Amino acid sequence: MIAALCFALLCALAGFLLWMASRRFAVKGNPLVDEIDAILPQTQCAQCNYPGCRPYAEALANGEAEINQCPPGGESGVRALAELLGREVIPLNVEHGEAKVPHLAIIDEAVCIGCTKCIQACPVDAILGAAKLMHTVIADECTGCELCLPPCPVDCIEMVPATGVQP
Amino acid sequence: MKETSVFSGGVRLEPNKVATQLPTPQLPPQPLYAVPLNTRGGQFAEPRVQVGDAVLGGQLIAGARSKVGAHSPVSGLVKSVQTENNKACIVIEADGLQQKIPARPPVHPASVSIDDLREAGLTGMGGAGFPTADKLQAAGLNKPKMLLINAVECEPLISCDAQLIAEDAKTILFGADWLRQFSGAYHCQIVLEDHSVDSHKILTTALSDSDFDAISISTVPTRYPAGSERQLVHAITGTALLPGERPLDKGVLVQNIGTVHALGHWAQDGTPLTKRLVTVAGNACPTPQTLWCPIGTPVAALVEYVGATEKNVDLFQGGPVMGQPLSDATAAVSKHMQCLRIEIEAKKPEAIACIRCGDCAEACPEHLLPQQLHWQLQGDNLPGAQAERLPDCILCGCCDLVCPSLIPLSKQFAAGKSALRLRQHTELRAAKAKTRFDARELRLEEKERERQERMKKRKAGTAKTDKQKAVAEAMARARAKRAEKAGTSKGDKDE
């Protein structure tokens, strides 16, 4: 009887300790998101169905998304995510697009009417221009996300393979 | 002869040089020349001529000011301009007249700028092909004390430097002293391998006939890769360069002797770099020789000239150790092609597994552990390879030479290095994109917040008292009316 009481007491004590600990070690935010975000290619292309790389990272950290939703990251990206998150490596989900070489957007300046729609769409502010004036893409900053293509009313934006780094 | 200490590692190779012959053979004129526009280091010279333009020999056809210039080797017409990534070139159709741009009087080092040298089209002619002007620009910031003229052709077969010394030691010495003055170095050493006795003799004689007091000649032992910049500096100064350290950090500027010769020429009469010596050799080459070739000469012309008639040969650019296969026979002579090897396809013995014997580590002049790099790269472990100092690999190929299992190590390391660079490049871009995305998000958020605040204020304003409310409503109505009017006239501009 006494033993049982003691045991109950012990359990209560343990519970109390844990409660204290959980208060002491409460985690604000999730630093894991940063780790995931660092792996993602930062094209901000939204092909993963999240509005950008960070939202996707958040979804991954919360276990809401699969690791194969990022086509620009390619197979190597999936592998890196799998390693970080301790998940199995799975092939890219083609629903989100296929992995391809990095591209650049180029505006055909003769056709551009200066509507600024692409400027608003660009997630990394890589398009310069003002209303009614010709726009141009800063090649160094363009991530090749293709988000500027649909808003363009005159289809003057073309994607070309990026020259990439010279070996 | 001055004795020097040796660098660590390396391999003893039979020099096996192609004999020099005077006068230097000249390649007969060709109908077409394809002048390459890419230099090593990812630079691309913008074309300055259009199809159909007539050009003179030595005329600038691409680049200049910020990019290394390219010049037409002959007079003729521009036949085509190709700007595609890998094969960017300008094709000149020779008119056979051999007209040249007029010569100019010699220039003094003090009156020349870095951009002038860039326009002269000078690049490292020892195989690396790094733009000379860029190196000198860096040297300008580092104030080198010593100028090393690299005439150490440590790879077997290649004999451009020996041929050059035999033919034109005077211009070499002129160029060396000119460059010494330009770079501000106190002293200039021309370094040879100790087996090249003839070159040493010629240079000594030429030097004693001249009045260049600041130039001396020294030798290093014949040991591959003594001609590599880092190893050369180690051998001459007696201390090894630390990983990541450049010769300039030690106050040493290293230039290839071919580059110095070309520079001397340019300083004397304004002739830009339009031709170079190329050693043509290999087991399918009946008459190995070193000959003058205009930059842009099709490689096929060289093969024909030396009388190599064998079919099914492999062409390599560079020496037997570091040489790279030429992907197609339409390739042209570039500024950094020292050697063209014509080899009968040899059946390569198959590589077997690495037994980690460590022979490669003994041979590595950079104190790397190729067996560990091999293992890391085999497992696609780029960070691991980086931790084993893959970026410090100079791709000299010593490990290939000694590997008892015949593993093509340096090939793997070259691929690993470029994969690592690509990865770093991607990471850098991602970081940049991220900051820009974050900044944009912040800006949009701020805008949204401001808008909300305005709305709130407006709402709060309207909710203050009944009286004020009534007034506000009246004002709002008035504003709406005005807006309606304006809307019809102005269109949908305002949002």
Added chain:
Amino acid sequence: MSELALTLLATSLVNNVVLVQFLGLCPFVGVSKRLETALGMGLATTFVLTLSSVCGYLLHTYLLAPLDAIWLRTVSFIVVIAVVVQFTEMALRKTSPVLYNLLGIFLPLITTNCAVLGVALLVLQKQTSLFGAALYGFGSALGFTLVLVLFAALRERIETSDVPAPFKGSAIALVTAGLMSLAFMGFAGLAPV
């Protein structure tokens, strides 16, 4: 002094929990694919093992034994271990979220790591002082961490090897563990166990 050294030697090497007593094999095989993770797991387990050995010893000596309730031992030990593991998990989550995520399910599974309960129970048979108990627990944990780390480094190497298809993965890992166990037999007789 030599007593201490012998206890450490005995628990970490001669009587290694994993390779000689075959306790805690589940995390040994599960969390040894990468060296960093293995080190993290080893440290977490060291913490849990040492603490639970001490707690178990205290609980047994001052509560269960006087109350003549030894039969409650296993149950109450499990409670203690669970608390310590929960505590570690929270602390780790705060301090090293990446490691927390890497260890994944294996972190809470330290609770069911038989090495922890096994050592806590063995302590009672072998040790008669609180300090001895702590040392015993710590030594065992040290042995566990050591072999886990060595095994992980070994596995990183084996991963790139041309292992015959039927032996790829866990099979060759177990063969390796067997050979490690063989090597550890060399320690036999070094210290009274």
Added chain:
Amino acid sequence: MNSPTRKTHQVMNEVLLACLPAALMSVWFYGPGIVLNLILAPLSALACEAVVSTMRGRPPMSTWADRSTLVAAILLALSIPPIVPLWLPVIGAAIAVVVGKQLYGGLGQNPFNPAMVGYAALLVSFPLETSLWPTQWSETGLTVTDLFTDYNTLPWDAISSATVLDANNTTLRAGGELRPNDLIAQPASWIAFAWLLGGAWLLKRSIISWHIPASLLLAVAFMASVFYLVDATRYASPLTHVFSGACVMGAFFIATDPVSAPAHRRARIVFGLGIGVLIYVIRSWGSFPDGVAFAVLLMNLAAPALDHLYRGRS
């Protein structure tokens, strides 16, 4: 151009050549039993390798060319006592080649020294059979026919039943004191000299580097000296330790196996020191008479971690 001064099989040939003095010396002292070991172990090893190759769908003799298996089998054969049941070297070689080597993918991939895997497996499985060494050729008086008689019916008194190390341990456990041993009288020390000779050859041909043998022997000698100075009646002299058992052989032929040793030079020194200390510890206080095999296996186990620790340094 890719024509190295020596290829892998030539390296192995040199190692085989370096084994020759010790093999001859062993045969001289221990008689025909060693010859049988030297025949059976390689036969079994090569056969097993052929079987594994066939099972993996490769030409059966494809892995013979590099001769690494032959080296492992010979080293194993020279580790086993001369009078053993005939199946012992066969089983040992089979374990060495199949478990120690081929399961990991063969040449260059094995994390443990195959010969020592086989030997240690025999040591723990058949402790009696693997620890009976004749001390002197004249004492054994064994003939070829003895080798084929039933193992259990052999006149055991004819075989001196232990090595110097084992004798030391037995004396100590019985509460006795050590007598200074006469090294010259021991076949084991003569064989150790022969291994030393082979080792010197390997060093001269730069098949091995000095790091591992030097640090290993130094560690053994240092440990032995310290304890010998503390209590000469309880601990054997450093010379006894170095020149008895498999110490020299281990230092030059086993520990230097580059496949299972670390690659970094400093890690190699640590590796050698570790083996040396472990050899002494296991010999002096452990339950096995000699600790070379276990010491090597234990440090093999630590080699990848050592490499990881030292990576990027040179």
